[in-house]
Amino acid sequence: MGDIADVQAAVAEAFRSEWGRVVAYLIRVTGQWDLAEECAQDAFTKALERWPRDGIPTSPAGWLKTTARNRAVDRIRREKAGDAKLREAAMSALGDEESRFDDNGIGDDRLRLMFTCCHPALPVEAQVALTLRTLAGLTTSEIARAFMVPTETMAKRLVRAKGKIRDAAVPYRVPPAHQLPNRLMAVLAVIYALFNEGYSASAGADLVRQNLCAEAIRLGRLLVELMPDEPEALGLLSMMMLHDARRPARVDAAGDLVTLEDQDRRLWDIAAIGEATAVLDDAVRLRRQGPYQLQAAIATCHAAAPTAADTDWAEIADLYRRLAEMVPSPVVALNRAVAVAMADGPEAGLLIVEKLEQSGVLADYHLLPATRADLLRRLGRNQQAEIAYRRALDLAPTDAERRYLAKRLAEV
C-alpha cells in the first residue's frame, strides 16, 4: 500500500520516462499507431488503479510494457475486421517479447519512432505534432493548445499523418547510413521547431506552450542518449539548454522582452549553462562541425561573459562567419553584422548591413533597418538613424518590438 500522492507521482514519473518507449514498442510489433497509443493509455490508467492497491511494481517500466502488450493481444484477438495475416503477424510478434529485429545496430524503438515521425514525406506541422503525441505523450488537445489551433484541427492533422504512414508505407526504422545525415537533420529540425515555438511563447502564455521548451530539451536528451556519436544532436541540445538557461532574465516585470545586453545575468541558470557547455565539449571532441554546434558555441560565448561588456565579440563574429559559410542565410549574415560591429566598430557592421540591403532579400524584415539604425546611432549619425528607426517601426510585427523601437527612436 502506498500513499496516494506517492503513487500518483510514481505514475507521472513512469509516464514521462516510459510512455514513448511503450508506444514505440507497440507500433513496431502491431504496426498500428492508434492501437499502440490506446493500449499505452490503458496501461497507465490501469497503473493508477492498481498501484495504490498492489504497491508500485519493482520495475514500473516492465509492468507497463507487459500490461500494454497484454491489452494489445486482447484487442487484436477480438478484432473481427482487418487482414487476418497481419493480425497473425502482430500476434506472433507480441508473443515473442524479446523479438528485437534490428536492422541498423540501433535497437531502441524510440529512435525508429523519432525518424518515422520526422519523415520528410509528412508535412512539417504533422511531424512536430506526431512527435509530441507519440514520444512525449502530450494529448491531442494539449498539442492543439500549444500550437494555438482548435483541437479538431490538430486531431485531423494527426489522423491524416497516421493515415499516410499506413497507406503509403512510410518505413518504421532508422534510415540506412547513406540517408542518415539528411534524415537526422529533419529530426533535429523538428526538435528545434518545438523549442522555438515554446521559446517565442510569452510569459503569460498557456503553460503547455511554455513547456514545449522542456519537451524539446527532453527529446534532445533522448536523441543524444540514443545517438551519442552525433555531434549535431549534441550541439542542438547544448544550444537549447543555453537559451533556456537565460529564460528567467528574458522578460521584465511588465512582460516586455529584455535584450541580451540588458539582462540581469544573475538570473541565468548557472548549473544548466555548465551542463550545456559540457555537452558542447562532447560534440566538439567528435570533430565534425555543424550549424547547431556553431550556434551553441555562440550562445556559450554570451553565457561565459559576466557582463555584456565582457562579451568576446571577436570570437562571436568569427563563429558567425563560419556559420554563414555553412548556412548561407541572410538572417545569419545580419547577426554577423551585429557581432562584427561590436568587435571591429559600427562602420564594419554597417558595410555588411548595406550589402544585405542591396541584395533586397530581407526587404520586409524589421530587424534589418533596426540594426542599421542602431549602428548609425552609435556613429552619431542621428538623422539617418531616425529614418531607419521609423522604417523598422513600420515593419515590426509585435507590440513589444514596436515599444522597444519607439523607445530607441525617442533617444536619437
Next chain:
Amino acid sequence: MRYALLICHDETKVVGTDPARTQAFAAFEDEMTARAVLVGGERLRPTTSATTVRVRDGDMVIADGPFAETKEQIAGFYIVDCEDLDGAIEIAAKIPAACYGSIEVRPVWEI
C-alpha cells in the same frame, strides 16, 4: 508494395524527343528492370491530344483537353514494386524527369 510514379512536367518546355533524354530514360528502365522493381510504365502524348469524358445524369459530355489546366501535366508514369515509401522515393529520384519536372509518388490501392 506497389507505387505509381507519376511524371509531371511543363509541356511547353519539354517537347518532342531528345536523344540524350531518351537514353537517360532507357538507362533508368534498364537499371530498374535489373533490380526487378519495374512493373510497367508508359510515356504519354501531350495534353493537346487529351480528351476528357464525363457522364452526368446518364449524359456523356466530351471535352477537349486534360481534366485540369495546370502548368505541370502528367507526361507518363511507372508502376514499381518495392519495400516501402523510402524505396519508392529512391526510385523516383532516379527518373531523369525528376531533374526538370516532378514525380508524384502514389501508393497503389491494393485490395
